[in-house]
Amino acid sequence: MTYGRTVEEPAVVERARGLLGRAFSAHGVTVVITEVEAYGGIDDPASHAFTRTPRSEIMYGPPWRLYVYRSYGLHHCANIVTGPTDRAAAVLLRAGRVVAGHALAEQRRGDVGPARLARGPGNLAAALGITLEDRGADVRTGAVRLGPPVGPPPISSGPRVGVSRAADLPWRFWVTGDPTVSAYRRSPRASSGTSGT
DNA sequence: CTGTTGATCCCG
DNA sequence: GGGATCAACAGT
Numbered sequence: 001m002t003y004g005r006t007v008e009e010p011a012v013v014e015r016a017r018g019l020l021g022r023a024f025s026a027h028g029v030t031v032v033i034t035e036v037e038a039y040g041g042i043d044d045p046a047s048h049a050f051t052r053t054p055r056s057e058i059m060y061g062p063p064w065r066l067y068v069y070r071s072y073g074l075h076h077c078a079n080i081v082t083g084p085t086d087r088a089a090a091v092l093l094r095a096g097r098v099v100a101g102h103a104l105a106e107q108r109r110g111d112v113g114p115a116r117l118a119r120g121p122g123n124l125a126a127a128l129g130i131t132l133e134d135r136g137a138d139v140r141t142g143a144v145r146l147g148p149p150v151g152p153p154p155i156s157s158g159p160r161v162g163v164s165r166a167a168d169l170p171w172r173f174w175v176t177g178d179p180t181v182s183a184y185r186r187s188p189r190a191s192s193g194t195s196g197t
Numbered sequence: 198c199t200g201t202t203g204a205t206c207c208c209g
Numbered sequence: 210g211g212g213a214t215c216a217a218c219a220g221t
Contacts, residue, residue, distance in 0.1 A: 037213070039213075046213070047213085048213075051209080053208075053209065054208080054209095055207075055208060055209085069207080069208090069213080070205095070206060070207055070208090071206095071207095071212070071213070071214050071215095072204080072205070072206080072211095072212060072214050072215080073204075073205030073206035073207075073212090073214095074204065074205055074206080074214070074215070075214050075215070077213065077214080079213090092213060094213090120214070120215070121213070121214075122214050122215060123214090123215075132207090160213070161213075161214095162212085162213050162214070163213060164212095164213095198220105198221080199219100199220080199221075200218105200219085200220080200221100201217105201218085201219085201220100202216100202217090202218085202219105203215105203216095203217090203218105204214105204215090204216095206212105207211105207212100208210105208211090208212095209210095209211090
């Protein structure tokens with residue numbers, strides 16, 4: 001594991017932690033964010049911004065904008081661009097607890113239990129009704145909106161889910177013990193690392 | 198609980 | 210052709 005070379009912890013990691021516990025609203029549903037992953041941008045081989053392309057261009061723009069991509073052809077995943085601008089870093093929203101618009105979220109997700117309504121990045125985006133059309137939204141002022149900062153909840157960390165490169169970085173953060181946190185295993189292509197609790 | 202697989206599409 | 214995924218299914 002380890003960081004190989006000496007790498008200072010980037011700002012996006014602190015931003016990721018700071019998003020936990022905050023409200024996030026879109027299309028009639030509000031969640032409290034319970035699980036996130038930091039993506040470091042230009043230096044992070046797991047980040048979509050590692051190679052600068054039209055898809056990842058939004059990550060090179062101003063912070064607090066929404067980066068949405070389609071995953072495996074079926075799902076949408078929502079990120080918040082964090083800046084600084086020249087780093088193209090962003091935080092993937094992986095899970096949340098629905099606190100408003102419960103009926104609408106159920107309508108979109110089906111009759112799963114409350115803990116699973118917005119568990120997993122694809123499910124979170126689905127519950128919130130987020131699609132590619134929401135790309136570029138400013139989450140401080142738009143219809144897709146982030147709530148005010150809150151006092152940080154207890155936080156656990158571990159390797160990022162589903163990434164095959166830089167899989168040893170413990171850049172996944174979640175609210176300790178929260179039942180809405182996704183319980184997925186890491187990428188089969190990931191070779192090393194630990195798991196959190 | 199664990200592991201496997203198919204669905205499906207924007208992007209490089 | 211691949212992937213920052215999910216749900217369904219089978220086996221332990």
